[in-house]
Amino acid sequence: xxxxxxxxxxxxxxxxxxxxxxxxxxxxxxxxxxxxxxxxxxxxxxxxxxxxxxxxxxxxxxxxxxxxxxxxxxxxxxxxxxxxxxxxxxxxxxxxxxxxxxxxxxxxxxxxxxxxxxxxxxxxxxxxxxxxxxxxxxxxxxxxxxxxxxxxxxxxxxxxxxxxxxxxxxxxxxxxxxxxxxxxxxxxxxxxxxxxxxxxxxxxxxxxxxxxxxxxxxxxxxxxxxxxxxxxxxxxxxxxxxxxxxxxxxxxxxxxxxxxxxxxxxxxxxxxxxxxxxxxxxxxxxxxxxxxxxxxxxxxxxxxxxxxxxxxxxxxxxxxxxxxxxxxxxxxxxxxxxxxxxxxxxxxxxxxxxxxxxxxxxxxxxxxxxxxxxxxxxxxxxxxxxxxxxxxxxxxxxxxxxxxxxxxxxxxxxxxxxxxxxxxxxxxxxxxxxxxxxxxxxxxxxxxxxxxxxxxxxxxxxxxxxxxxxxxxxxxxxxxxxxxxxxxxxxxxxxxxxxxxxxxxxxxxxxxxxxxxxxxxxxxxxxxxxxxxxxxxxxxxxxxxxxxxxxxxxx
Amino acid sequence: xxxxxxxxxxxxxxxxxxxxxxxxxxxxxxxxxxxxxxxxxxxxxxxxxxxxxxxxxxxxxxxxxxxxxxxxxxxxxxxxxxxxxxxxxxxxxxxxxxxxxxxxxxxxxxxxx
Numbered sequence: 001x002x003x004x005x006x007x008x009x010x011x012x013x014x015x016x017x018x019x020x021x022x023x024x025x026x027x028x029x030x031x032x033x034x035x036x037x038x039x040x041x042x043x044x045x046x047x048x049x050x051x052x053x054x055x056x057x058x059x060x061x062x063x064x065x066x067x068x069x070x071x072x073x074x075x076x077x078x079x080x081x082x083x084x085x086x087x088x089x090x091x092x093x094x095x096x097x098x099x100x101x102x103x104x105x106x107x108x109x110x111x112x113x114x115x116x117x118x119x120x121x122x123x124x125x126x127x128x129x130x131x132x133x134x135x136x137x138x139x140x141x142x143x144x145x146x147x148x149x150x151x152x153x154x155x156x157x158x159x160x161x162x163x164x165x166x167x168x169x170x171x172x173x174x175x176x177x178x179x180x181x182x183x184x185x186x187x188x189x190x191x192x193x194x195x196x197x198x199x200x201x202x203x204x205x206x207x208x209x210x211x212x213x214x215x216x217x218x219x220x221x222x223x224x225x226x227x228x229x230x231x232x233x234x235x236x237x238x239x240x241x242x243x244x245x246x247x248x249x250x251x252x253x254x255x256x257x258x259x260x261x262x263x264x265x266x267x268x269x270x271x272x273x274x275x276x277x278x279x280x281x282x283x284x285x286x287x288x289x290x291x292x293x294x295x296x297x298x299x300x301x302x303x304x305x306x307x308x309x310x311x312x313x314x315x316x317x318x319x320x321x322x323x324x325x326x327x328x329x330x331x332x333x334x335x336x337x338x339x340x341x342x343x344x345x346x347x348x349x350x351x352x353x354x355x356x357x358x359x360x361x362x363x364x365x366x367x368x369x370x371x372x373x374x375x376x377x378x379x380x381x382x383x384x385x386x387x388x389x390x391x392x393x394x395x396x397x398x399x400x401x402x403x404x405x406x407x408x409x410x411x412x413x414x415x416x417x418x419x420x421x422x423x424x425x426x427x428x429x430x431x432x433x434x435x436x437x438x439x440x441x442x443x444x445x446x447x448x449x450x451x452x453x454x455x456x457x458x459x460x461x462x463x464x465x466x467x468x469x470x471x472x473x474x475x476x477x478x479x480x481x482x483x484x485x486x487x488x489x490x491x492x493x494x495x496x497x498x499x500x501x502x503x504x505x506x507x508x509x510x511x512x513x514x515x516x517x518x519x520x521x522x523x524x525x526x527x528x529x530x531x532x533x534x535x536x537x538x539x540x541x542x543x544x545x546x547x548x549x550x551x552x553x554x555x
Numbered sequence: 556x557x558x559x560x561x562x563x564x565x566x567x568x569x570x571x572x573x574x575x576x577x578x579x580x581x582x583x584x585x586x587x588x589x590x591x592x593x594x595x596x597x598x599x600x601x602x603x604x605x606x607x608x609x610x611x612x613x614x615x616x617x618x619x620x621x622x623x624x625x626x627x628x629x630x631x632x633x634x635x636x637x638x639x640x641x642x643x644x645x646x647x648x649x650x651x652x653x654x655x656x657x658x659x660x661x662x663x664x665x666x667x668x
Contacts, residue, residue, distance in 0.1 A: 433578050456613070456644040464616055467577060528623065528652060529616030535651040 041089035041159055042066040046076035046105060047121065048097045052144065056092060059148055060155065073100035077108065085113030086166075090158045094144075095122040095133070106136045115165035117158035121146065174235065195223075196348070196400025200374040202387050209237040210353045210393040211245045215252050224252055225290040225399065226261075227306060229353045231283055231327070240273070240283055258289035258302045262328060262336040266304070269329030284329035288351060294402045297343040302336050304328045307354050311401075314346040316416030316487025316496070318368070321349075343401040346415070351399065355392035362389070364438060368418040369446035371396050372488065416496060419446045420486035426474025429467055436463050439486070443495070447488060447555065454555045457536040458495060462486070464529045465499045465549045473501025473547055497537075498550045505545020556583070558590035566603040567596050573610050575618030584621050591628065602634050609641040609663050619652060626657055639663050 043065050047053045050071075057067045068088070070076040080088065091109060095102035102120055109118060120133045123144040133141050139161055140154045197214055209230035216223055226248050230241040244265065251261050265285065274282050288306035292299050301309065305327030311319045322339035343349075350371055360367040375398050377383050387394055420442055424435065440459045444450060466484055474480035482501035488494070533540060537551035557570040567590050575583055590596060591604055604625060608614070614622075622638070629636045639661045640646050646662060649655040 430578065433576065453644065453647070460613065460615060460644075460648075467615075527616065528619035531652045532616055532619075532648070 040064060040066045042068060042083075042087055043155065044076060044079060044088045044091040045069045046071075046073065046091065046097070046102070047094035048072055049094065052094070052121070052146065056146065056151070059151065063152060063155075065155075072097050073102075073105040073108075076105055080109065080112055085109070085116055088113075088116055089162050090155060091116060091118040092155075093118055093120055093138075095120055095129070103132060103136050106133070106138060110137045115162055115169055117162040117165075119154050119158055171235065196403030198375045198398040200377075200383055200394070200396045202383060202390065202394040204355075204390065204393050209241045210355065210395040211241050212351070212395055212397055213245055213249055213252075214399075215249065217252070217255060221293055221295045223290075223292045223294060223399070224258075225288075225292070225351070225397070226252065226258075227288045227351050227353070227395070227397065229286045229306065229355075229393070229395075231285070231329075237283070240285075244285060258291060258300065259336055259338060261289065262287065262302055262304055266328040266334055266336070267332050270332035274329055282329065284327040286327045286354070288324075290349070290351070290399075292349075292399065292401060294404075297345070297347070297401050299341045299343055299349070299401065301339045301341060303339075304334070304336055307352055307357060310350040310418075311341065311343055312348050312350060312418055313344045314415060316418045316485065316489075318418050318421045318485070345402070346405040347401050349397075349399045349401065351397040353393060353395040355390065355394040356396055358392055359387065359390045359394060362391075363445075364441055365445045366420045366422070366438070366442040368421055369442035371398075372417050372419060372446045373448075376490070415491065416487035416489045418485060419443060419488050419495070420484055422484050423481050424466065424470060424484065425478050426470050426476050426480040426482070427478040429470045429476065432463060432467055432470075435466065439463075439484075443486065447495070450555050454553055458497065458553050458555075461533055461536050461551055461553075462497050462499070464532050465497070465551070468529060469499050469501035469503075469547075469549075473503030473505075475503070493555050494538075495553045495555055496550065497553070498548070500548045503547050505542075505547040556586045558586060560590070560593065560596045560599055560601065562599050564603065565599055565601050566605050567591050567601050568605045568607070570607040571611055573612075575608070575611055575614045575621060577615055577617035580617040580621050583618075584624070587621070587625060588628075591625070601632070603637055604629050604634060605637045605639070607639045608645065609639055611640075611645060612642050614645050614648060619648070619654065622654060622658065635659060637661060 043060055045053055045056050045060075045067060047056070047069075048071050053069050053071070057069050060067050068079050068083070070079055076091075076093070091106075093102040093105055093109075097105075102122075106118055106120065109116060114137075117139045118137065120138040120141040121144055122129060122133070122141055130141055139158050142151060142154060195214075199212060201210070201212070203210070209232060210228070211230075212225070212227040214223065214225050228241065228244060228248075230237045230244065248261060248265075251264070256264075265287070269283060269285065284305070286305035286307075288304070288309060289302045290299060290309070299311075299321070301322050303309070303322055303324030305324065308320045308322065308324060311321055313319075321341055325334055325336050328334070350368075352367070352371060356370060356374075357367050360370040363370070374383055374386060374394075374396055377386060420439060428435070436459060439462050440455065443455060443458060462484070466482070469482035470476065474482055480502050482499060485498045487496045487498075489496070533549070533551070536553075538554050539552040541550045542548060543550075556572055557568075559568050560566075561568055569587055569590050571583060573579075587604075587606075591601065606622075606625070611618075622636070626636050636657075637659045638649070640649070641663045646655075646660065649658070649660055
């Protein structure tokens, strides 16, 4: 019974009707019971020729395999359906059979389980047939009569291939399951439109090492945010990331403080998880915790190795928050300090994983331009297209400190977002072409529909003002710096460029003079750079005698 | 950079190969002044300096200052300056800096890159 895998075939002779009935004994009655038998590979043989079927069956059983024999495609289908394709490790199928032929059976079998390897038996010796057989997914073919040593070798290869394919599929499924769990734990469906939270989460594979969780403890004005990035890009990292997120969520629900959470996880990683002697197995998490009191705009920040969060005010000015400590899991005695910040009205926070910084650098654009583009692209399909060349998990979160600040009638007049934020040394004027390219690429990336003429004006004026700041403001010295920021107000469609140098200014009032005579742009008398700066922006303002230049461009 | 003196209309023809920016203005200046101060151009008594800027997509203030210098030299020799321009951005820059009042601008057809 075990030999026939529970199947008994009965041919009706009394009535000479020629019907064949297949009877199956319940599987538990016939399946091998011993553990070693359960580990044995099961092979399906489908051949209408009784002699061949019998020889192959005996050969395989003597080699220690379990077999299941069928006389035609229909019987083979019944067996596969009954026991499930995963109960077979290989199929040996004859090409020429009454009813459906071997290729038709193989086509059906591949639909049931793509991982199951099959060997086709043929007496045809036809090249075209062989090609067709291989196209339909057979891993090998053997001419009849079958030569037993060749048959055994072919079986071994087929079993090996099934095993490899199934391992891949299982790993893939596991990663998929972890990825689904991670997306569920993001709790995106719990974030409402009025919460002022926008998240772009783009795992590289099915599962990710990055995570973010946003929680609002009951009866509290505080919003708690925890963002992490587990080292490594393998399943181990994804698994730990999921575990960490779940554990963190639980600790937060029971009001554990961020400092306690950080200390607990750091100790757990350093003294329990990372006990393997191989250094390559070391797991660490870059973790950032934020507690935002939305009414008072007070932010408590704790950071262990995560990219430094940025606080952005209404004018788009960027402040980097805190310095932070080492990632969790490096040193078990690490002390995680808390920074407390009072955010201005209408401000928001940017929080991103290092994958975004790396990708922006790889693309040759500003990380702020990339963050804005991603967060203003609501469709995840479009986000995936933007990030198609990314080689790491990418996560960006924008959190309005108090969403109520940005509601009401005056909200249209608020809200500059940063697109460029970079410091240049005074001796970098020879690199201005490269900087110009970065500025132009970033602006085009952040605001893809920007008018070409306006972009030219923006780029040319930024180049002029930046060169002026480097050469005159910083006297071309390597230890003196100027800051470039570009901000964008999407509702007013204004790009604002601000360049500040450490010099004392040039004292020329031409740039901002209202007197028509003073404004005369005669290129024979005037510095042509000033003429460009005066004429191209919609508005220009200077401070400290020209050491700070601010230009607005309506795009 | 191509430059030559055309005695038939007493013009110095100079083709600028790309943008005129602070980072390459020195080499362009040297080439232009080599052409307009060449023996051939000076002995021929050139009356026009023709700058072919059709390959330029951007001219910054350093580039504009170079054109002003060329203009001043031309004026001292009672010669005129003609600039052949394709880029609408550069044409606009010439307009608001009033260089188009001092330099004769020939607008070339925009080529699709």
